[in-house]
Each structure stands twice: as structure tokens, then as C-alpha cells.
Amino acid sequence: MNLKRKKGYCFKDILDLWLQTKENVKVQTKQKYETTIKTYLDNDIGHILLKKLTDDDINNLFISLQNNNVSISIQKTLLYIIKSTLKLASKNKYCEKIEIDNLKIKQPIKKINVLSKEEQIKLEKYLKEKINIRKTCLLLCLYTGLRIGEVCGLKWEDINFSNKTLEVKRTIQRIRNDNQNNDNKTILIESTPKSDTSKRIVPIPDFIVELLSEFKNDKSYYLLSNSLKLYDPRQFRIFFERTLNNVGIKHINFHTLRHTFATRSIESKMDIKTLSEILGHSSINITLELYVHPSNELKKTSIENLVKFMTK
Secondary structure, three states, X not given: OOOOOOOOOEHHHHHHHHHHOOOOOOHHHHHHHHHHHHHXXXXXXXXXXXXXXXXXXXXXXXXXXXXXXXXXXXXXXXXXXXXXXXXXXXXOOOOOOOOOOOOOOOOOOOOXXXXXXXXXXXXXXXXXXXXXXXXXXXHHHHHHOOOHHHHHOOEHHHEEOOOOEEEEOOEEEEEEOOOOOOOOOEEEEEEOOOOHHHOEEEEOOHHHHHHHHOOOOOOOOEOOOOEOOOOOXXXXXXXXXXXXXXXXXXXXXXXXXXXXXXXXXXXXXXXXXXXXXXXXOOOHHHHXXXXXXXXXXXXXXXXXXXXXXXXX
């Protein structure tokens, strides 16, 4: 897979070549790469000739990204794309090796929203009234930390009522529609979870097992659509927002349920390794850094416990 030989290649030429090597990745992953390149690279460093591209150009790009509050996730994706593209260029002798191994992305302290205990109790009370499958699945997310695409992808065959567990083995999401014969801008797809560790078996609390048993249906049906039809995460998000309004809780995004599950688990002294596996993380550090945010109450209790230990 070579570029047609010419006097000079722009960085964009090699980005296009690199994208061609990504034919075997998930559709949504390749779309993410294409969108990221178009938005942040094509009009910035994409036009620069490879032989004139320097580490300063790349460093300045990331300084600009940080100054404009571009998310850490996008910056990490960009760094991966740039490093991989430069490696490809060097391997094919389109340019000399450009050293950017020392380039670090500054990780800001992230404030992640978590429901207070009072808010969670209030929400749960509402969900248990006039129970239906959508309310049950919101409770399931609160007590398992499932992502929205994961809960939308659950089928009845994934629920083991005897062992009181569920298996995460698919996810549903909406992606850009690249089919020119279809007028819809986006399409709904089912795919495998985001990583190998995301494929997991998760315990279900007894009270949720009982609730689920009330709605049990054909094993090939999705829980939320109650049919073979894919259930759109966008629909579930709208239902969640409507639920918050009915309960009187300020707007939060759906992922807050996952953060809340992780935080409550730590507060109840769940083992970190166990929590990490339930969440589907590849390492304990991800769990600690991203999802576990001790409350002031927990910090205070921890200090008091230390004092008690020292004064025994």
C-alpha cells in the first residue's frame, strides 16, 4: 500500500494512507478516526510538507488543543493517530523519524458528577413505583454500573436467573451512515463491547432479579425493546431525562449512574479489584482515577477511624 511517488508529501497524504490500514477496525472506531482527523488535523498540520514537519509543530498543536479545552479523550486519540502515522511514514521512508515520545498530555483534575445518597434514594423510590422494564433497567444500571450501550444490548438470554448474573457481550450505538443509497444520516448498530475486559459477567442484586423475572420474555428478545428490534440508546437517554424531571433531580448525564455505582461501592467497602472487574476496566488504576471519588463524609470517617486506631 504505497502512495504514488511525487516530490513531496503533505502530512495529510500519510494520514490518508494510515486510514487505509484501518480497514479491519470497528466501523465506529474508523469513523471516530476520520472525524478526529478532519476536525483537528487537516486544517492545522495536515497541509505541512512531511520534510518540513517538526516536533514543534506537533507540540504547538497540543498547546492549542489544551488552551481550547479539547477533551483529554480526543487529545489521546490525536496523539495515537499522529504517532502511528509518523511511524508508518518513517517505515516507508517518506520522511525522517520525528521524535515526539516525550510529548505528554496534561491530565486535568476531573470533577465527575455523582448522585448523593439522598438523590439516589429518592430516584430509587420513584423507579420502584409502577415498575416497568425501563425503570427496572435504570435500577440495574445503578447497581451494576452498566454503560448505556451495554444495557440497551442486553437480551434475555444474557440473564442467568439461577446464578443471578448477567453477561455483557454486546453493545448498541448510533453511528454515522456512510451508505450513500440511504438518506438517514445515522444508523443503529450492534457490536461487541469496547474492549476484551468489557466482556464480563456481572452479579445482579436479588431484588432486581425478582423485578426482571416479572418481564421475562423470549430469550432472543432485547430487554428494552421487548422484541428482536434494536433499542436506541437515545430513547433510553430521553426516558432517563424525563425520569429526572419527574423526580426533581437536576440534569445529569446517563454515565453518572455508572459513577454513582462505583462511588457507592467504595463507600460500602467493596474490594477495588472486584469493582474494577465488575466495571470492565483493564486495570485497578483506571477504576481509582476515573470513577472512584470519595465523598467528604467518607474522608471524614476515614480520618476518624485513623484517630480511633491510634488511640486504642
